[in-house]
Amino acid sequence: MTREDLAARQAALLETLLTDAPAPSGFDPARLRIEADVLLAKRRKLVAYLRPDLPEALGERFRPLFDAFAAERPKAVTVRAREYADTFAAWLVTRGELPKPRWFQRRKR
Template identity: 60%
Template sequence: MSRSDLARRQAELLQALLADGPPPAGFDPARLRVEARVLRRKHGRVLAYQRPEVAEALGERYGPLFAEFSSGRPKKATERSGAYADEFVRWLTERGHLPKPRRRLADRLRRR
């Protein structure tokens, strides 16, 4: 198999795992769905570790809300987890699950 073929197959697999893409030829769709759920939960745990205040504020709602977010907006393979966490917080705020963050005084002074 050539490098370009391998790269294409890897991209197809990542698309299936991270973005609900179709299963590549030769892969069991049921097993891919299980692995995709595992990866999303892992992303959720990483995000909760990076932003414990978010997980704490949401309590038991954290898991279901992250699942809803990640099903509509899966993490890209090249995306930094911090940027993904920022997007999740924006998503939560826009939908009223978290209060809008207060601006720090320094931020307010810079914007004048």
Template identity: 60%
Template sequence: MSREDLARRQAELLQALLADGPPPAGFDASRLRVEAQVLRRKHGRVLAYQRPELAEALGDRFGELFAEFNAGRPKRDTERSGAYADEFVTWLIERGHLPKPRRGLRERLRRR
């Protein structure tokens, strides 16, 4: 297999796991869905670890809200976790799940 073919197949697999893309040839679709769910939950836990103030503010709603956000906007493989977390915060504020931050709070959240 050429490097180009390998890179294409890896990209297809990442698309299936991270962005609800179609399963690549030779992969079981149901197993990919399970693995994708595991990866998304893991990413939610990492985000909660990186932004404990966010997880604390949302409490028990964190997992459910992150899953909803992630379903509509999966993390891209080239995207920094911090930038993705910032988008999640913005999404939460826009939908009223978090209060609009006082001046300066949003910038402090972004720096973390």
């Protein structure tokens, strides 16, 4: 197997784990789904740690809303965790799930 082939297989595997894409050939889709769920839970937990205001404000809605956000915007390697958490918060405001922050309202005046 060439480096290019290996890189392509790794990219396909990563895409499956982060975006719910079909499993690459040679991989068990059920096992990949488990791994993808674990990675999603890890990101959700990290976002809750970095932005405890979000799960506090959303309550039971935090998990399904985060999962919907993560499905639309998989975390890229180049994006820091805090930036990802802040992007989630902005996404919530844009969708009307959270009120606009006070600093934003004051700046508009």
